[in-house]
Amino acid sequence: MIPAAFDYVRAGSADEAVSLLAQHGDDAKLLAGGHSLLPLMKLRLATPGVLVDVGRVAELSYVRDAGDEIAVGALTRHRDVEVSDALRADCGILSHVAGMVGDPQVRHRGTIGGSIAHGDPASDLPAVVLALGGTLVAQGPSGQREIAASDFFRGFLETALAPDELLTEIRVPKLAGGWSYQKFNRRAQDWAIVGAAAARVNGGTNVALVNMAATPVRATSVEQALAGGASVADAAASADEGTEPSADLNASADYRRHLARVLVRRALDEVG
């Protein structure tokens, strides 16, 4: 399988990437590690006229201490997130889950920003950033703006990013309490059939679900039940409330609802 023909331009900096996007308009797509985009292009499900390669923008590959938060450059590869000492110490869920994306070869190429900007509800990292109440930083022609993770995921493979914007940074809170990520799949390296991310953030327990709707979603009924003093078992029983899981060859919608309840219970037990 070979992608349809396209023009290829390489950005040396975030500023250059934004100006190249402005120059080429809606026909352009950003290429980071390429592990979401290139498979779609090989299947001709995506046929951009221009690829703006940001894979060499080294200034966007970093993990930095930012006070109460940790700032991760959008072009930081999954492997580098996985082995980051700063994340392991203060936001272990992010490094742990980065190490569960795909397989080692995928993690050597794929980036955290690419995964989040792709907005796949079956991906691991979008749900984790959503559970953490993270912030996404985007750069466009008129400068930078911050987008709360809760406002970022708009639909299937659709985010709040405008076509002329580049995701530059992901900010996540430093965690003082427990966290858990439960990923259920049948084959190594696969996407989650259902996943659950849970973490203690600012005195409350946040829970987000993978592959239970067109976007990653917060399990608000679980969070509210816990805040009201419900037991883990009672709170987890409502994990599928308000979700709209799809059915496919891996699982029926009802089975996904069952998995959500079971995985949230396991996650909450682990969070403690």
Place this chain on the structure above:
Amino acid sequence: MKVSIAVNGEQQQHDVEPRVLLVHHLRETLGLTGTNVGCDTSSCGACTVLLDGESVKSCTVLAVQADGRSVTTIEGIGSAAAMHPVQAAFQEHHGLQCGFCTPGMVMAALSLLEEHPKPTEAEVREGLEGNLCRCTGYHNIVAAVMAAGGSKATA
């Protein structure tokens, strides 16, 4: 677009169309057919090569993305007369049956051993999760990689 890639230590310059995948560049332009195309969907790992020393699936990398970098293929690590220690371990432990997945397995194992010099069996199994063997000969592949890393297989 002109690309310059150090392939197995030799600088190679070619004019490539941007949509050419690295695996096709290696096989068809450079004649390095040791790297196989299996699934062509970044699942099976048969096309695994090292890009700047790290394992990648060359069916999901554009040749232009490898411009200015180094690529190592199975041809670059040893020969039938002078096998790389990982290749020798695959032979010694019968870590192959039909052999189709083997180049990718060996390259993935090299990257794994770089990150975990003396891996546990669990680390080997997880480290090779991106490589499929349809003969299902995993047991001996794991034993070969552990032997190459100087660990003793417990299985």
